[in-house]
Amino acid sequence: MKGIRFLGLGPEIILLSVILFLVEFVRGAVLVSFIPIFGKNELMLQLTIIGTAITAHYLTDTILKTFIGYLLDRWSARWIINIGLLISLIGVVLFTWGYHPWLFIFAAALYGVGISPVWIVCLTKVKEDQRAAQMGYLYMIWLVGMGSGPVVLNLILDSKPSWGYILLVSLSSAAWLISFFAPDARQTGALPVPFRKQWEALKERLIAMKPLLPGMVIQTLAASMLVPVLPSFAKEYLSLNATQYSILLLLGGGCTVLGLMPMGKWSDRTGRKPFLFIGFAIFAVMLASLSFKPSTGMAYGIAIILGLSYSAVLPAWNALLALYVPPSQKGLGWSLLSTVEGIGVLIGPVIGGLIADYISIAAVVWISAALFAIIALIYLLFPSRWFAEH
Numbered sequence: 243m244k245g246i247r248f249l250g251l252g253p254e255i256i257l258l259s260v261i262l263f264l265v266e267f268v269r270g271a272v273l274v275s276f277i278p279i280f281g282k283n284e285l286m287l288q289l290t291i292i293g294t295a296i297t298a299h300y301l302t303d304t305i306l307k308t309f310i311g312y313l314l315d316r317w318s319a320r321w322i323i324n325i326g327l328l329i330s331l332i333g334v335v336l337f338t339w340g341y342h343p344w345l346f347i348f349a350a351a352l353y354g355v356g357i358s359p360v361w362i363v364c365l366t367k368v369k370e371d372q373r374a375a376q377m378g379y380l381y382m383i384w385l386v387g388m389g390s391g392p393v394v395l396n397l398i399l400d401s402k403p404s405w406g407y408i409l410l411v412s413l414s415s416a417a418w419l420i421s422f423f424a425p426d427a428r429q430t431g432a433l434p435v436p437f438r439k440q441w442e443a444l445k446e447r448l449i450a451m452k453p454l455l456p457g458m459v460i461q462t463l464a465a466s467m468l469v470p471v472l473p474s475f476a477k478e479y480l481s482l483n484a485t486q487y488s489i490l491l492l493l494g495g496g497c498t499v500l501g502l503m504p505m506g507k508w509s510d511r512t513g514r515k516p517f518l519f520i521g522f523a524i525f526a527v528m529l530a531s532l533s534f535k536p537s538t539g540m541a542y543g544i545a546i547i548l549g550l551s552y553s554a555v556l557p558a559w560n561a562l563l564a565l566y567v568p569p570s571q572k573g574l575g576w577s578l579l580s581t582v583e584g585i586g587v588l589i590g591p592v593i594g595g596l597i598a599d600y601i602s603i604a605a606v607v608w609i610s611a612a613l614f615a616i617i618a619l620i621y622l623l624f625p626s627r628w629f630a631e632h
Contacts, residue, residue, distance in 0.1 A: 254367055254424075255364065255367045255376070255380075257420070257423060257424060258360070258363060258364050258367060258424065259364070259379070259380060259383045260420060261323070261327075261360055261417050261420050261421055261424065262360055262361065262364055262380065262383050262384060262387065263383045263386065263387040264387070264413050264414075264416055264417035264420070265327070265330070265357050265360050265387070265417050266383070266384050266387030266388045266391070267387040267388075267390060267391040267394075267413060268334070268391060268410050268413050268414050268417070269353075269357060269387075269388065269391065270387060270388035270389065270390070270391030270392050271391035271392055271394065271395035271406075271409075271410060272299075272334070272350075272353065272391075272410065273296060273299065274391070274392035275391075275392045275395040275396050275399060275406075276337070276395060276399075276406065276407075276410060277292055277295055277296060277350060278292055278296075280337075280399065280403060280406065280407070281295070281340065281346065284403050285340050285341045285346065286341070287340070287341070287343060287346060291343045291346060291347065294347055295346055295347045295349075295350035295351075296350065297588075298347050298348075298350050298351035298354065299350040299351060299353055299354040300354065300584070300587055300588055301351070301354070301588065302351045302352075302354035302355050302358075303354035303355070303357065303358055303584070304584030304585070304587070304588060306354070306355055306358045307358050307362065307584065310322065310326070310358045310359045310362055319359075319363050319366075319424060320421065320422070320423075320424040322359050322363075323359050323360060323363060323421045323424050324418065324421045324422060324424070326355070326356045326357065326358060326359040326360070327356055327357070327360075327414070327417050327418040327421050328356070328418055329352060329355050329356035330352075330353050330355070330356025330357050330414060330417075330418075331356070331411070331414040331415060331418050332352060332356075333349045333350070333351075333352035333353030333354075333355070333356055334349070334353060334410050334411055334414045335411060336348065336349035336352065337349050337407065337410075338407060361384075363424070364380050365380075365560075376506070378502035378503040378504075378505060378506025378507070378553070378556070378557040379502070379503055379506070381502050381553075381556045381557065381560075382499045382502045382503060385495060385498055385499050385502075386499055389491075389492075389495045389499075393488075394409075395409065395410075455582060457617050457620060457621075458563075458582050458583045458586075459582065459583070459585050459586045460586065460613050460616070460617055461559075461583070461586065461614075461617060462583050462584070462585070462586030462587045462590065463585075463586035463587075463589060463590045463593070463613065464586075464590070464610045464613035464614050464617075465586075465590065465610070466586060466587045466589075466590025466594070467590045467593055467594035467597070467606055467609070467610050468594060468606065468607070468610055471594055471595070471598045471603045471606045471607075474598070474603055475532075475603050475604070475606075475607060476490065478603060479532070479533060479535055479603065479604060480532065480535065480536070480538070480541050481535075481538070482538065482541070486538060489542065490541060490542060490545045491545075493542055493545040493546050493549065494545040494546070494548050494549040494552075495549060496549065497545075497546045497548075497549030497550050497553065498549040498550070498552045498553045498556075499553075500553070501549065501550045501552075501553030501554065502553045502556060502557060505517070505550075505553045505554045505556075505557055505558075506557035506558075509554075509557050509558040509561065510561075514558040514559075514561055514562050515621060515624070517554045517555065517557075517558035518555060518558050518559060518562070518618075518621040519618050519621045519622045520551075520554065520618075521551045521552070521554035521555035521558070521618075522551075522555060522614050522615070522617045522618035522621065523614075523615065523618035524547065524551040525548060525551040525552060525555070525614050525618075526611045526612070526614035526615035526618060527611075527615075528544050528547050528548045528551065529548065529607060529610060529611040529614065530607070530608060530611035530612075531544055532544055532607060533604045533607050533608060594606045594610075597609065
């Protein structure tokens with residue numbers, strides 16, 4: 243409880259973080275394990291259908307963030323979350339009839355629609371004077387949920403595939419039921435204003451931050467490029483077996499989770515610029531070093547440093563974006579910025595797969611590292627005033 247008081251977390255954001263954990267647990271389990279493994283082994287679907295389903299999920303989630311934000315500035319956050327999670331639950335339930343390819347893709351797309359509001363509402367509830375620290379807490383919840391979901395579901399799918407489906411439906415139902423207790427107020431606390439006026443207010447901030455917009459896409463692009471090649475890279479270049487690869491991921495993800503809250507507090511006190519520059523620079527160097535085929539012990543050490551550098555970047559980056567969100571239209575502002583960042587997530591895996599197929603897996607790692615290095619250099623050269631309150 244001391245930690246909760248230390249971060250200034252109110253009951254609203256604590257309840258939302260519980261919903262966020264359940265949603266991200268199911269999301270990680272669905273995208274990483276259920277759709278690929280259950281879809282192929284149990285439903286006998288082609289890989290093309292499975293890949294299309296994952297793309298459909300991310301596409302609807304990204305596009306609808308803008309629409310959800312517009313609604314949040316007008317209607318009750320409780321009912322928007324509740325209806326969204328009900329749609330998400332319906333999507334999970336439909337997977338049981340997924341042996342029809344079109345229905346399998348539709349279920350994944352529907353699931354993407356349903357989870358869109360939760361993260362946006364969490365962002366609007368964070369206190370401005372403790373944004374980096376509280377965002378560190380939310381990112382920790384997000385990472386733990388996304389990371390633990392696939393691990394737990396993999397263990398279940400190996401023994402009882404039907405139990406995995408029951409777990410996903412149960413947790414999705416629990417998140418929906420808890421959402422009845424979510425905050426029952428518009429995010430702005432003000433009278434609704436026309437969309438055109440909201441967009442004009444946000445456009446002024448977007449114009450002011452236009453040098454940052456490419457970085458928003460490049461960051462998610464560089465990270466998502468690695469997703470389709472990581473298992474093969476670990477096997478071919480790091481000579482890791484399945485167990486060692488799991489340990490590598492746990493070390494990197496665990497250090498990210500452990501570092502988020504202290505890094506967030508530190509960033510609140512000292513400023514965002516050094517965290518963004520140093521964090522991205524270290525991440526780039528460590529990522530590139532993996533391509534030199536280090537020993538297993540060295541690879542574990544690099545994973546730890548990667549995790550800590552990522553934990554330094556996430557809260558500081560979000561606190562920087564918060565400066566450009568119009569205070570009177572938080573829902574719309576955060577949803578549109580999330581949509582811009584989502585562009586990289588949509589195209590990154592495709593680009594990474596193409597580079598791996600036509601050049602090499604190592605080339606994907608090198609190009610991703612180069613993109614992170616470019617981002618670090620950009621932040622180093624940015625005027626300090628861009629990191630201050632606007």
